[in-house]
Amino acid sequence: MAGELSSPMLSDALVILGAAGIVIPVFTRFRITPVIGFILIGLLVGPFGLGKLVYNYPLLEHVTITDPEALEPFAEFGIILLLFTIGLELSFKRLWTMRKLVFGLGALELIIIGGMLAIFLSMLGQYWTGALGLGLALALSSTAIVLPIAGTTSPVGRAALSMLLFEDIAIVPIIFMLGAMAPYAQNEGWEGLLDTLWLGGLVVVALLVLGRLALPRLFAQAARTKSPELFLAASLLVVIGSSLATAAVGLSPIVGALIAGLLIAETEYHGEVESIMEPFKGLALGVFLITVGMSIDITTIWDNFGPIALAVVLVLTFKALVTGLLLRMMGARRSTATETGILMASPSETTLIVLAAASSALLIQPGTAQFWQIVTAIGLTITPVLARLGRIVARKVEPAPELPPEDRGTPRVIIVGAGRVGRLVAQMLTVHGKPYVAIDSDADLIETAKREGYRAAFGDAARGHALRNLGIENALAIILTMDEPVLAQRLTSKLRKAYPDLPIIARARDTRHAAELYRSGASHAVPETLESSLQLSEAVLVDLGVAMGPVIASIHEKRDEFRIKIQQDAKLEVKPKLRTSNVGAAG
Incomplete structure (x- = not known):
């Protein structure tokens, strides 16, 4: 029974x-x-499909839903x-x-x-x-x-x-x-x-x-x-x-x-x-x-x-x-x-x-x-x-932003996200004279960024045409700054398949998320939890009287140690440190 x-x-x-x-x-x-x-x-x-034929062909009972209400x-x-x-x-x-x-x-x-x-x-x-x-x-x-x-x-x-x-x-x-x-x-x-x-x-x-x-x-x-x-x-x-x-x-x-x-x-x-x-x-x-x-x-x-x-x-x-x-x-x-x-x-x-x-x-x-x-x-x-x-x-109603033709051929860094983290990255690139453009799907953030003097454009980076209009084929690197783990992982995978040689630097929520980003093809994944710990360590060591040079050197060593460990956790071949020569070449 x-x-x-x-x-x-x-x-x-x-x-x-x-x-x-x-x-x-x-x-x-x-x-x-x-x-x-x-x-x-x-x-x-x-x-209303194959279920109608079950009476004439009993074998169909095994490939149809016998009780839809259940x-x-x-x-x-x-x-x-x-x-x-x-x-x-x-x-x-x-x-x-x-x-x-x-x-x-x-x-x-x-x-x-x-x-x-x-x-x-x-x-x-x-x-x-x-x-x-x-x-x-x-x-x-x-x-x-x-x-x-x-x-x-x-x-x-x-x-x-x-x-x-x-x-x-x-x-x-x-x-x-x-x-x-x-x-x-x-x-x-x-x-x-x-x-x-x-x-x-x-x-x-x-x-x-x-x-x-x-x-x-x-x-x-x-x-x-x-x-x-x-x-x-x-x-x-x-x-x-x-x-x-x-x-x-x-x-x-x-x-x-x-x-x-x-x-x-x-x-x-x-x-x-x-x-x-x-x-x-x-x-x-x-x-x-x-x-x-x-x-x-x-x-x-x-x-x-x-x-x-x-x-x-x-x-x-x-x-x-x-x-x-x-x-x-x-x-x-x-x-x-x-x-x-x-x-x-x-x-x-x-x-x-x-x-x-x-x-x-x-x-x-x-x-x-x-x-x-x-x-x-x-x-x-x-x-x-x-x-x-x-x-x-x-x-058709409102085309995605396009850089002028003369700008599209200019190598630059593309920052995905014009929020707090994206604007800070843009500031550092500006200090060192590196060209960039930020993209974000939040119109208010873009208006704020433009008002504050940042080079920013409205668009959804998840859709390929928006990045193509910003000249991603000539980009020096792309930096993913949004605090959306799933979207960052999907976008990383999509970009890696489309642009195998493009340096992709992604913001990670933690070391586990960083490992997932590495598996998706990120060149470098930066866990927020790790960086905050390293900055705290740097601050306390300097306050305790340790010289700045050795502190910075030890911080870099610890960062590389964690990066290697995360890549190993992701079961990937350990990558060398990201080269900066291409980015620096844009002058």
């Missing part, structure tokens, strides 16, 4: 793991996001892990600085788009309560797909994050409001909303207090055991416990997951937690995308191709225009507003939740709900295509 019960579950697990093993390598090879691959796999193995908890868990890792990338300080964007831009985007869509749908004959539910549902955008594409540090990522955070917060009031507007509802919905808000507030405060007190001790104990399994268990305990706590009082579990991530981000263990959770988040997110693909019925789409295609085009175009205009009104650059608007145009996975709530409240008919569910699934599927289209249009 146990074997019979577990057989469908094992079959589904085999399909999912097989999909992950096939989709990710194949789509990565062709530089296509795996998001599309997972959705297509869901379409293929779901009830995957929904895993899909929800994937979204929870995604919000948890987003919290890890943020901090309370950064979230506080974003409050105007979250509750200003985010609220405006949802209210204006949702309201205008509701007016349009009511003009088409939909009753106003159902039109409002549909408008708010379609105004939402996909956290699960948009943020992995845009990140959280670029101007596009920050703008998208602020709107998505507000949408995630607003989802609970929206669902309660729909319930209160149901034909059979009286005041229970509004009373339930008030109860949820004050109970949710108490739970959030309790999580913040307990997290501040307990999490550092919990992860310190896990770290002392030096057991990755225990560290993973502690991480899952925190995220699941926080999610269950907020879900128990009626809030969305993703609110608890985000709070858990923010709390751990304040500890010194956030880097380890982020790295250990990454594979689980990716796999669980893949399950969610497979469930999206399984909801697409090709037959229904074909039978209603005209109305569905028109609805998809109108919704995407309207959302892109309104979002872009709002961003421009709030001071965003044309390229940022354009790219963010197009990226945020598609509906969300939470759109499906709101549609289900509106349908169960009898605000819309089941057929209407199914129509917009298909529109939503198609929108989610083409989100990566929208991201690529947004980048192309943004480049």
Whole structure:
């Protein structure tokens, strides 16, 4: 009996793991996001794909999803892990600085788009309560797909994050409001909303207090055991416990997951937690995308191709225009507003939740709900295509910076990052008469740097055209100064493949990160923790009366000793010290 019960579950697990093993390598090879691959796999193995043929061909049962509904908890868990890792990338300080964007831009985007869509749908004959539910549902955008594409540090990522955070917060009031507007509802919905808000507030405060007190001790104990399994268990305990706590009082579990991530981000263990959770988040997110693909019925789409295609085009175009205009009104650059608007145009996975709530409240008919569910699934599927289209249009609207033709042939150092570290490097290069140009995707940093006299240009170094426009093919060296470990590692690997002889000097968070940068191809990786220790040693030795010459010599020896050790830890051939003759030749 146990074997019979577990057989469908094992079959589904085999399909999912097989999909992950096939989709990710194949789509990565062709530089296509795996998001599309997972959705297509869901379409293929779901009830509207090969699942239709199981009755005639029983063997297909082993390569199809036999119980799509059984995957929904895993899909929800994937979204929870995604919000948890987003919290890890943020901090309370950064979230506080974003409050105007979250509750200003985010609220405006949802209210204006949702309201205008509701007016349009009511003009088409939909009753106003159902039109409002549909408008708010379609105004939402996909956290699960948009943020992995845009990140959280670029101007596009920050703008998208602020709107998505507000949408995630607003989802609970929206669902309660729909319930209160149901034909059979009286005041229970509004009373339930008030109860949820004050109970949710108490739970959030309790999580913040307990997290501040307990999490550092919990992860310190896990770290002392030096057991990755225990560290993973502690991480899952925190995220699941926080999610269950907020879900128990009626809030969305993703609110608890985000709070858990923010709390751990304040500890010194956030880097380890982020790295250990990454594979689980990716796999669980893949399950969610497979469930999206399984909801697409090709037959229904074909039978209603005209109305569905028109609805998809109108919704995407309207959302892109309104979002872009709002961003421009709030001071965003044309390229940022354009790219963010197009990226945020598609509906969300939470759109499906709101549609289900509106349908169960009898605000819309089941057929209407199914129509917009298909529109939503198609929108989610083409989100990566929208991201690529947004980048192309943004480049047309506001081209990347180019040096004058006479400057492009001049050898110079390219500094990626115009923040505190980048500006200090620029100062030292200027002192010694070495030409440079700094690049950063933060328009405010670039304006500040230019105002202070630095040679700087706006652009995203992760995109090859921005560096090519700055003349990277003739660069003396490139210096990565941003405090973004994953981005630094990816950019190092990309640059090393494209420019094998280019000296790449990268800022590392610690010795472990430095080893990863060396494995990715860095010529030199400078750990912040090591350099601060060496500077402290230099200061105390000089204060104790040791001559400056021997102190500096010993500091250099110790630095070389650590560099060799890090390279050995990275299992690389120990490299000689970076030659400075080329840099010096630029005079």
